[in-house]
Every structure is written in structure tokens, then in C-alpha cells.
Amino acid sequence: MWAFINKLRSPKWFYAISERLLPWFWVAAAALILVGSVWGLAFAPADYQQGNSFRIIYVHVPAAFLAQSIFVSMAVCGLVYMVWKIKVADMVAAMMAPLGAAMTFISLFSGAVWGVPTWGTWWMWDARLTSMLILFFLYLGVIALRGAFASRDSASRAASVLAMVGVINIPIIKYSVDWWYTLHQPATFTVTGRVGMPMEMWVPLLIMVLGFYSFFIAVTLMRTRSEILRRESNKRWVRDLAGGER
Amino acid sequence: MAFESFNEFIAMGGHAPYVWAAWAATAALLVAIVLHARAERRQLLRSLQRRVRREQRLGVDQDEAAKVSHQSGGNRHDT
Numbered sequence: 001m002w003a004f005i006n007k008l009r010s011p012k013w014f015y016a017i018s019e020r021l022l023p024w025f026w027v028a029a030a031a032l033i034l035v036g037s038v039w040g041l042a043f044a045p046a047d048y049q050q051g052n053s054f055r056i057i058y059v060h061v062p063a064a065f066l067a068q069s070i071f072v073s074m075a076v077c078g079l080v081y082m083v084w085k086i087k088v089a090d091m092v093a094a095m096m097a098p099l100g101a102a103m104t105f106i107s108l109f110s111g112a113v114w115g116v117p118t119w120g121t122w123w124m125w126d127a128r129l130t131s132m133l134i135l136f137f138l139y140l141g142v143i144a145l146r147g148a149f150a151s152r153d154s155a156s157r158a159a160s161v162l163a164m165v166g167v168i169n170i171p172i173i174k175y176s177v178d179w180w181y182t183l184h185q186p187a188t189f190t191v192t193g194r195v196g197m198p199m200e201m202w203v204p205l206l207i208m209v210l211g212f213y214s215f216f217i218a219v220t221l222m223r224t225r226s227e228i229l230r231r232e233s234n235k236r237w238v239r240d241l242a243g244g245e246r
Numbered sequence: 247m248a249f250e251s252f253n254e255f256i257a258m259g260g261h262a263p264y265v266w267a268a269w270a271a272t273a274a275l276l277v278a279i280v281l282h283a284r285a286e287r288r289q290l291l292r293s294l295q296r297r298v299r300r301e302q303r304l305g306v307d308q309d310e311a312a313k314v315s316h317q318s319g320g321n322r323h324d325t
Contacts, residue, residue, distance in 0.1 A: 110268035242294035
């Protein structure tokens, strides 16, 4: 166990293991997103109320899932970095922030576009929408904090603290649709519990969600590898590697 | 198939602007993220190689170079 944790500390080990894992996640992401898109756009039946505009769900829900999961992962990485001083955790967290912001943007944008034909408005200050907007600003805050310090150590610590504090917003987003009367409907997509939609709509959505998660893991691994090269550029093994590769 | 023809598929039952706007924005962002990650990696590898090669040319011992640039805060940007 401790040997494993010690290995996790080592950027070199992370670099080696991620190289082997990376192709699998890229392939999974590409295949799942492709199948999910074709299925969701062309084969899933139209919604009896919303018609074909419901097909926005296949980008909206996976992006919203990721937006929240990435923030939680970032907070966990922040905790790991603060408690055990594991540098790789901080690198992973740093690489996840822009991706999380992008996913939050996708969910907000697709939600706004979806709202026009469905609700008759693209925006409402309802609890779900507002808490998602706050999440977007939290991501921007984390990214800005990282750039605001001359010392990397202070920047990492500040970003970790903001991620750990900001994670309070995640249960607020999740339960906003139950706690307040919102325009946004309660969760339709669940893996556990009663499925709120027909199977022919649910399966492609599940595929898209899995595809987005694979995409997130692939991008994060790849960018963390770059970040390792950047931060460890003075290490012998990085130099050997740079000398060896074309 | 939920649609009778390709034109119907494109029309999305009158919801085309909404469906395609949301999907296009998502696709564009995902592609941009992948391209950025690739460009970032290539650029890093290239600048690392340049640095290593130059130090080899100058006959600098790599460990010494590492130590020196580490002492100066490791902030040497040589692009």
C-alpha cells in the first residue's frame, strides 16, 4: 500500500503508466462519443412533448455531469496535494480546471439554447442555472489564482484551497432542483434508481456520458504528461527522454 | 431511424437551429481541446529537445546544467 502511494508521488512513474493507459481512453472516448452521437441524433425516438429539441440532452447532460465531477476531482487533488504534498496531484488539478470550465460552458450554452424552444427563455435566475453559473466562475477563479502568484507553490496552495471550499457548491447544484422550485426539471438521467425516460433514449445517453468521461480522463492524462515535462524539465530522465525522442 | 429522410434529419422537426447550435458548439469545443493538448505536447517536446541538443553541443554536463538552472530558480526560458 505504502509502496503504491510512494509510486504515485513520482511524476516519472505517472508519465510511464499514463503512456500505456492513454490510447485506451482515446479509443473509448472516440468510439463511445461517435456511437452515442449517431444513436442520439438519428435513432433515438423524438420526445412526445419536446419533439426533436430534446436531442440537446445528449450533449447537455454529459457536459453537466463532467462539469461537476471535474470540480470534485479537482478538490480531491487539492486535498491530496495539501495533505501529502504530492506534486502530481497538483499538476492533475491544474490541468483539469480549464477542461472543467469548458464543460460548464457547454452545459450552460446548450441549456440556454434548449431553453428557448422549451421554456420560452434562454435564461432564468433559477437555483440550478444560477449555481451552475457560480460553478463556471469558480473554475475561472481557480484558473486566475494559478496565474496570480509568482511562486508556483503559493499558487498551487491557493488554487487547492479555493477548489476545496468551492466544492460546497456541488451538492447545492445537485439538490437545487429538489430544494427550490426551479424551472429546471429534476434529474431525468440516473444510473441507479428508477429510469425517468424510455430505454431507447436512455442507452445512447449512457453511452455519451461514458464517452465524455473517457474524453475527460484522456485529456487530463495527456495534459498532465505535458505538465510533468514542463515542471520537471531539469530532471535527468526528462532530458534523456527529450534527447531520445524525435 | 427516427427520420424519414436526410432532409428531415437536418430539419429536426423545426428545431434545427437549437439542436445544431448546441451540438456544433460542443463538437467545436471538444475538437479544440484535443488540438490544443496535442499542440502543447509537441511544442514542449520540441523546446526540450532544442535545449538538450544545445547543451550537448556546448559540451555542458547535463547534471551540472540541471543544478545550475535549478539554483537560479529553474526559470530559464530558452525558446
